Amino acid sequence: MKRPLRGALSSVALLTGLVMTISSCGFGGNSSDDSDPNTLSFLAPIYSDGTKSEWTGIISDFQKANPGLKVNLQLESWDSINDVVRTKLQSKSTTPDLLNIDAYSTFATDGQLYQASDIVDPAVLSDIQPAFAKNASINGTQWALPLFASTRTLFYNTDLFAEAGIGAPPKTWAELTDDAKKIQALGGGVSGYGLPLGKEETQAETSLWTFGAGGGWSDGDKITVDTPQNLDGVRAMKAIIDAGVTEPNPGATDRTPLLNVFIQGKIGMIEGLPPIISQIAQKNPNLKYATAPTPTQTGQPVTLGVADHLMAFKKDGKKTDAIKKFLNYFYSAPVYSKFVSAEHFIPITTSGAQALTEDPVTKAFAATLPVAKFYPSSNPKWGAVQGSIQQLMGTVAQGADPASVLQKIQQAAS
Missing domain, CATH: 3.40.190.10 (Periplasmic binding protein-like II)
Incomplete structure (x- = not known):
């Protein structure tokens, strides 16, 4: 873990x-x-x-x-x-x-x-x-x-934004998808949005989407996975996959190598961590990028801390x-x-x-x-739930039903 x-x-x-x-x-x-x-x-x-x-x-x-x-x-x-x-x-x-x-x-x-x-x-x-x-x-x-x-915040390639005619970073999921489509259409092996749902840290990327729909992983002492809000978040995550604007096979892609692809200039947008700034300076100081709040369902900012x-x-x-x-x-x-x-x-x-x-x-x-x-890390059941998210969430990229996936993860809490 x-x-x-x-x-x-x-x-x-x-x-x-x-x-x-x-x-x-x-x-x-x-x-x-x-x-x-x-x-x-x-x-x-x-x-x-x-x-x-x-x-x-x-x-x-x-x-x-x-x-x-x-x-x-x-x-x-x-x-x-x-x-x-x-x-x-x-x-x-x-x-x-x-x-x-x-x-x-x-x-x-x-x-x-x-x-x-x-x-x-x-x-x-x-x-x-x-x-x-x-x-x-x-x-x-x-x-x-x-x-x-x-925390996480959206990193975006300003050169790709300019080339695709995008004037400002997205605030909502709808805007995120539209912008990712424009970037994907540039071709040249460029992906619109980087979505790492491999086992390395699936729970982090997933949390940005469930939090972005007003969801969370706990309510008081109770672990809450299978909720309408969390379902909205996972469905939105699956929708951007189905739109064909992520990297190939996001369900098996880990965060660390995908961030390196962004640093190489081959991804339009990705959720990044603080160390990526020094990594860009070391690996590709010529990369033109900027940051913006994480897009959410309504545009109301939220992030994982x-x-x-x-x-x-x-x-x-x-x-x-x-x-x-x-x-x-x-x-x-x-x-x-x-x-x-x-x-x-x-x-x-x-x-x-x-x-x-x-x-x-x-x-x-x-x-x-x-x-x-935050994750409900003080709850003793969270460890099992996090492990289940890491094992199962990537299957939505292979066609698994989001509701069924959340139901299976909820079982880990019991």
């Missing part, structure tokens, strides 16, 4: 399977440090080649500004971090004080985490985008701090002061915005967004944050 941001990071998060230990930050794995209220253990994933140096610099500067406080950092690849977490949580002495990972809900419902209000000042909490704060909450209580965000989180484990309760000082420092605008910019994602704080107004990712994606909707 994809991590919330790992789907956006597949090109970088798997660069290494090695455990990275940062001795300059004092990490030594000593259980004796656990009894020191001024020493924090911090376990985090590797996002990119720069993650090590970024955290090293942040921790070094924090320790200089706070003599007597120490942060021991351990970095793990996304392939290994969940296994490491499970092992470390077997003993209080090895449980990290701070953890950066995707899901937080199991730890929160087990009573292992501090509330967010216990580990940062109110000014930090009020700085977080409301939709992402809500996604880090259970029954109104916030248990984790969003680290940074990934995902976030990784920072969380703090209670343990013996002696380290709240040190935890709060470190997290307040990290979420200060100069420190936080530099980290987010280096990792090429979207800031989830208002002050971070203001500091990054000229950053290419923030320019393209900041406006999507207020309209983001």
Whole structure:
């Protein structure tokens, strides 16, 4: 199952399977440090080649500004971090004080985490985008701090738009289909719209269409797949396939290779993630493109939002002061915005967004944050449902009935 941001990071998060230990930050794995209220253990994933140096610099500067406080950092690849977490949580002495990972809900419902209000000042909490704060909450209580965000937005090839005589990006599905037909008619192996319904991340593309019809995957504690709104979204997705304006065989096409086809200039429109901006700069800097809100049934903007989180484990309760000082420092605008910019994602704080107004990712994606909707990842049944979407949704491209497909996926929730 994809991590919330790992789907956006597949090109970088798997660069290494090695455990990275940062001795300059004092990490030594000593259980004796656990009894020191001024020493924090911090376990985090590797996002990119720069993650090590970024955290090293942040921790070094924090320790200089706070003599007597120490942060021991351990970095793990996304392939290994969940296994490491499970092992470390077997003993209080090895449980990290701070953890950066995707899901937080199991730890929160087990009573292992501090509330967010216990580990940062109110000014930090009020700085977080409301939709992402809500996604880090259970029954109104916030248990984790969003680290940074990934959403989707429409990328379109402006050269192909000009050649096809299209003056503005589409806002509705009807406009999307019409524009895709015009681009498809250009020939030369160009596809109008890229629709990745292969198993890599089918649930993401599908969510854009179900959300775009006013649907969703949950209602309170109940998983809701087989709903009229979701059916409208999947039927619209099938309709654009049947119109013949997508890439060949969309039901078996994964997101990562399809984004590369867009970067090569062979797709008119596709839903993209923040890292695609740096990928375009690296692979095809001459590509002429722009971004626009994701088209929906009515033109009312909505998008898929995902976030990784920072969380703090209670343990013996002696380290709240040190935890709060470190997290307040990290979420200060100069420190936080530099980290987010280096990792090429979207800031989830208002002050971070203001500091990054000229950053290419923030320019393209900041406006999507207020309209983001999320997977019901805190629901224990979501994992099975997501797996079923990945297995079955692509069959609509081979002629499967959308209603039957949704009914089969709904069964995974039971």
